[in-house]
Amino acid sequence: MSERLYGCVEAGGTKFVLGIAAAPDDIRETVQFETRTPIETIGATLQWIKDAQFRHGPLAAIGIASFGPLELDRGATNWGYITTTTKKGWSDSDFGALTGRELGLPVGFDTDVNGAAIAESRWGAGRGKAACVYVTIGTGIGGGAIIDGKPLHGLSHPEMGHIRLPRHPNDIHFPGICAFHGDCLEGLASGPAIKARWGVSLSDLPSDHPAHEIISWYLAQMVVTLQSIMEPGCIILGGGVTGTPGLLGRIRTKASELGGGYFRGRPDEVIVSPGLGDRAGLLGGLALAQDMVSVVNTP
Ligand code: ZN
Secondary structure (H helix, E strand, C coil): CCCCCEEEEEECCCEEEEEEEEECCEEEEEEEEECCCHHHHHHHHHHHHHHHHHHHCCCCEEEEEECCCECCCCCCCCCCEECCCCCCCCCCEECHHHHHHHHCCCEEEEEHHHHHHHHHHHHCCCCCCCEEEEEEECCCEEEEEEECCEECCCCCCCCHHHCCCCCCCCCCCCCCCECCCECCHHHHHCHHHHHHHHCCCHHHCCCCCHHHHHHHHHHHHHHHHHHHHHCCCEEEEECHHHHCCCHHHHHHHHHHHHHCCCCCCCHHHHEECCCCHHHHHHHHHHHHHHHHHHHHCCC
16 A cells, blocks of 8 residues: 555644654654734645645645634534634634645644644553543643543533632732633643743743742642543643743642542653654644544545
8 A cells, every 4th residue: 555645734823834744753844934814824834735745746634733722513614713712813714624625635623732632642652541631831721632542522622721720829819811711720820821920931930939839739730630530541741831840740749649649640650741742733733634534434
C-alpha cells in the first residue's frame, strides 16, 4: 500500500503552523506564519496546502487543530466554524467546512487542545493509557480528555479551564480575569492572571515568592478534580506556565495532599509533562487527519 500523506494545521491565536506528514516521525515539510485576519490567514493556509500537493503528491485528508470555541456538531449548519471567540475579527468564521469545499478532501476538525491531547495519547506521554487528560496552562487554560483513543465531546468540547475552585487563603481579594466567570481556574492561574497580580510571569518570580504556592495549589485542585471525575491514567500538563522550574513537583506534592491518598497511581506517574514538546499541536492536526481516513474507510 502506498503511504498516505496528510495536511496538518495547528491554528493558534498568534501563529499558524502547517505541515505535510505521513507519520509523526515523517514530517515532509512545515511552514508557520502569524495569525492575521481570517480571510488572509485561512486563505494563505489553503493556498499553501494546494501548492504543497504539487511538491509532495495528493493528500488523503486534512486535520485542523484550531483555537476556539468551535462548532463541532457535524449536523449543524455552521459545523467547522470558529464561533464566539474573543479574538478580534474571528467570530463566526468558516474554517473547517470552507477547507473541505476548497480542497475537496475530508477534514478532521477539533480544538487545538483536543488535537494535542489525541497526539499525546497516541504518540506521547499518554501512550498505552485507556484514559488521559491533556491540559495546557498558558495564555488561557484548556483541557482535552481522551478515552479509548477518542476525545470526549458533549454538546461541544470540554471547557476544563473554567472549573470553579476554592480560593487560596492568601489570594482572596484578586477578582480574577476571566471575562465570563472572574475567578474560575483560567481567571486565577493562567499566564495573564499571574501577570495581573504580580506583574511578571511565574518563572520570573523568585522560588520563595508566594505566587508559586498559590498557583501550584490551584493547579493541584484541578488535578484532584479531574481524578475525582475520571481517574485518568495520566494528566499531562503543558503550556507556557508549566515551564516554570519546580512547578510540576509542587503540583504533585499538593495534589497528593489534597487527594488524601484516595486516588490510584503515583503522582510522578500520573501528573506528567508532555512527551511531544512543541510538536503536539501540529501532530494533533495529523491525528485528526488520520482519523478522517479511518472513519471514511470504515464500512
Ligand atoms: Zn472562566
